[in-house]
Amino acid sequence: MNGSVLLSILGILVSLGLLVVLIMRGINIYVVALLCSSIVALTGGINLYDGLKESYMGGFVGFFKANFLIFLTGTIMGKAYEITNGAKAIAKMIINKFGPSMALISIPLACGIISYGGVSVFVASFAVFPIALEVFKQAGYPRRFIPAALTFGCSTWAMVAPGAPQIHNAVPASALGTDLMAGTVNGFISILFILILGCTILIKVVNRAKAKGETFVAKSIDVFHDDAQYPGGLTALVPLFITIFVINMKIDGKVLVPLEFGVFLGSLIVILLLNKYQDNSKIFYNLGEACKQSVVSISNTCAVVGFGAVVKASVAFPVIIDAMLGIPGPPLAGVAIGTTVIAGICGSASGGLGIAAPLLGPAYLALGVPAASIHRVMTISSAALDSLPHNGYIVTVTNGLCNESHKDAYGLVFWLTVVVPAIASILAVILFSLFPNWP
Template sequence: MTAFGIIGIILAFALLMYMIMKGFNIYLTVFCCTLVVALTSRMNVYDAYKDYFMTGFTTFFKNYYLIFLTGTLMAKAMEITGGAKSIAKFIIKIMGTEWAFVSVPLACGVLCYGGVSAFVCSFCVFPIALQVFHAADLPRNYIPGALCFGCSTFAMIAPGAVQIHNAVPSTILGTSFMAGAVNGFISCGFMLVAGIALLRIWLQKAKTRGEHFLAKEGDEINEDPNENLPNPVVALIPLVITIFLVNFKINGVNIAKVETGVLGGAVSAVLLMWKFINAKELPKHFADGAAMALFAITNTCAVNGFGGVATNSPVFSIITNAMVNIPGPKLLGLVVGTTVIAGICGSASGGLGIAVPILGPVYVAQGISAATVHRIMALASSALDSLPHNGYIVTVTNGLCHETHRDSYPLTFWLTVVIPLLGSLVGVVLFTLFPNLP
């Protein structure tokens, strides 16, 4: 029964990737995969859906809906004011078209660190990346890799980043967003430098092979140079406000809750860049933002519901025990456990929502500080989550860039799976050697 149950979880994972790659609806996908886990583990099918699936679904919704909502409103504010586009264009202007492979992920990273969602970052920077890759004659099919690297790796999981990937462990472990700051920043810095080096080598080899920029139908290459956008310095202020409100403490107590801090950033963006907004359209933009938040969180909740069934499978404890008892540094098991669960979910945030409550207390009980556990799990969540079935990867590659996985995913894999995994191992070494750094 044990072997059959483990095989069932592996099959469910494979089915999850296959159905997502084929474009099946996320809810149909997770319901089918849930059924596979329930049957192979000999669980009561009704209980699996009614209790375990719905508990995982509703718990994640209750804990994180307000964060999704305020984060989406922040992203919407930066989008409708032109603030996000202004920041992206400013960074790319400084770096120049010759260094497009640096400027594109940096533009994404600045926005992402300030609380703008990965989806919105990609949509804001893509038109600019298109211009830059065209001007530098860089192969178009590598734009998804540059975007995904900037939005879903070093900036998303860095200490202080106003993202769900800090919010989940912070909520469960009682830590701050700056937990494990020194070692965390070094690990994320490694990801940034290693990723840029890899991207440069990859693009140079492509040009040596004679690859060029090949425009697709619908590409708007010539952007209006006279487009009226906010000053990039002004556009940065809401991001700074958000980061300050979320991370600043008085007498050890945060001056604002995460949701309050992000909402403060959204309001400041609207006020500071009011003249770039059509006031009559604000109610519509608010409604669109709320709908987007609901769509985003329910998709994650559905995956979390599947994870809830998998974690209640009789064989799941065997799997987690094997991860916890991996030979070598204790934190290595934490990295493996977190990234495997995130990979099964196809979501870093969904994986953390499952992994932190299960693995976090185990490692804290072993004497590892909650701050270390927080940062290691955040780092590890950004690796296997970026497998082909990840919703963000599919959206950016196929929906936004109109590229195929065959043409663009190999670079994306190296930048968003391999590099973060190596960065997580750097974190293991640093936290093992220097566990008491702030």
């Protein structure tokens, strides 16, 4: 290995460390991404101007072009469910059906079902939080565990399940030429494992804390009375069912309706079906807000993807890929490790997939690994290290929404959103290695 490659590897490691540290300190993502990309370019044999103008902006704009409509329609769907109280109606129905004895399971189930239908994890969390607050108060569960129940339901099993109209399913599909149901059987087995193991840990940890004398202590910001009108839970579920059915419907083996169109169709159905529960005079205002939110959301991800494009252009990248392909064990182990490490560095599953799918996917396809296996293993493994403390969703839910500190709440969040998906990634690698031809 010559000196230029060693310098490039050092630059990549330093920039990755800075990326994590500076984002955790609250530095703007665009500033951090450009700074770290500059370090990679200067140490990686890339002209700085070309590195930023061509590589960085090429990655940034490429991801924006490929995925903006997915972000936009998903945000519109979330806004529609927010303003009609449809998401809250679904959550209330599910939690009421399970009753107090199954309250801890019902909260992540409610979050997961809403997220699996295409609603953003942020909207799902904000919709379920006030209901979770009531449930925890009535059951006497320690309030500090609410973030774990919410994030486990939204950002693990439902987000990466086969058929889900989420960006985490769309990015690998675009890079590998697969569909949203890629790796169906092994994928659902792995997702069921996440759900069962996660719920078991959630119940044991919360009940153990309660047995030690911890109880619910309300905060001054907590509101326990909601006089808003809600649609029926089953009625609110209809657009989600239609969306999932439409985007996964095939004729002669080909998907009939594009993901973006299917999610937008679901959004229109929400607005029409739940029309009486919204203020029609604000439809265009709410649509505008959804558009603004989607631009901010995808741009944050693009900033990190652009950094990955500069890494790809460095002289060290081929060496890194060779090392990844040389990881002992089944090839899919390299897929899982590479994806989850990149997602952890980015602090984002979608950002990690935006880098990993186009970089690692073709390399493993060339080794003869089935595209469907790569797709599902990438998707599941992206949901592990992405949930480290600097993840934007984790910070928003823990500190912003729930008003809890990382010190009090993150321990269980870590077990449910990092450890459990990491174990499921190992299971997925084993299943897809042993049964690669299962549908």
